[in-house]
Amino acid sequence: MKKGEMLYEGKAKKVFKTDEADTYIIEYKDDATAFNAKKKGTIKGKGVVNNKMSAIIFELLKEKGIPTHFIGLLSDSQQAVKAVEIIPMEVVIRNVAAGSFSKRLGVEEGTILNTAVFELYYKNDAYDDPLINDYHATALGFATAAEIESIKKLAFQINDVLVEFFKQHGMRLIDFKIEFGRFHDEVILADEISPDTCRLWEIGTERKMDKDRFRRDLGNVEETYQEVLAKIETN
Ligand SMILES: Nc1ncnc2c1ncn2[C@@H]1O[C@H](COP(=O)(O)OP(=O)(O)O)[C@@H](O)[C@H]1O
Ligand SMILES: [Mg+2]
Structure with a gap:
């Protein structure tokens, strides 16, 4: 190729x-x-x-x-x-309150949520990626109702797999952002899953091991990204 x-x-x-x-x-x-x-x-x-x-x-x-x-x-x-046609939405799943969720709703960071929360954002930097719901998404033609159903189902399945995977490697999956795309009539997971797109807290110490180190100037940014990779590369 x-x-x-x-x-x-x-x-x-x-x-x-x-x-x-x-x-x-x-x-x-x-x-x-x-x-x-x-x-x-x-x-x-x-x-x-x-x-x-x-x-x-x-x-x-x-x-x-x-x-x-x-x-x-x-x-x-x-x-x-x-090569997919990206659906212009950021799909977020939250297990624990943090970041914009904590700020917007006044919920202390670290609060465990009763159920995982599914959120949609319109992927548009000019409008600061605004929060939307499935009605906005279908009304504005970002995705069909059927596509949103499969996105929701996939997102929760992905959450189940990832919570368990990170736990096995010493980290809590607080929340994450994913993107989906259309590939020959099928909705598939695209983009990336990384410390840029997940919140990961080390089990035991609660140390932040993700982009919040950069966002909040917590230091050791490079080292921590390397550490996350090293953790998931070991069995
Ligand atoms: N499989 C794919 N096919 C086409 N575009 C993709 C695919 N995976 C990711 N993209 C897109 O690639 C672009 C570049 O990624 P990124 O640098 O993360 O962009 P952004 O600045 O929008 O976050 C994004 O628009 C993303 O949606
Ligand atoms: Mg991106």
Whole structure:
């Protein structure tokens, strides 16, 4: 497979065409942004960590029957994926109150939620990725009701797999953000799952092991990303 022209460059990754119509190459960058790009920086080695971690997790999800875009790793910072039409929504699952949820609803960070919470955001930086519900999504044509049903089902299945996986590797999955895309009439998991897109707290110490270290200037950002990868790479 040959790498072709760059299709788009996002905040964390570049997407390239290939000589195969159904396949893209994603290149993970060290660039870091937070608060919808109001805070910018670099996390050395992040591209490699996020590329490898996404590969491990998407392989795991595939084993559990979740359809994903992941095809295979090409290098430390690049992977081949199925070319999807991204559904313009950020899907968030929360197990424990944190971040914008705590702020918006006045719930102390760390509060365990009675049930996992499913949230949708309209993926649009110009409007700060506003919170929406399934009515907004269908009314505005982001997704059909049937697509939202499968997204919801997949998101909770993914949560079950990931909560257990991170627990086995010494971390609590507080919340995470995922994106879905259309691939030949099927809705599949796309984008990435990494410390940029998950909140992970170390079991025992409650130490934050995710992008909150960058967002909140907690220090040891690079080291912690490496540590997360090392943890999930050990059995
Ligand atoms: N399999 C895929 N096919 C097409 N686009 C994808 C795929 N996986 C992820 N993308 C898109 O690639 C873009 C680049 O990723 P990223 O840098 O994270 O962007 P953003 O700045 O929107 O967060 C995003 O728009 C994301 O939705
Ligand atoms: Mg992104």
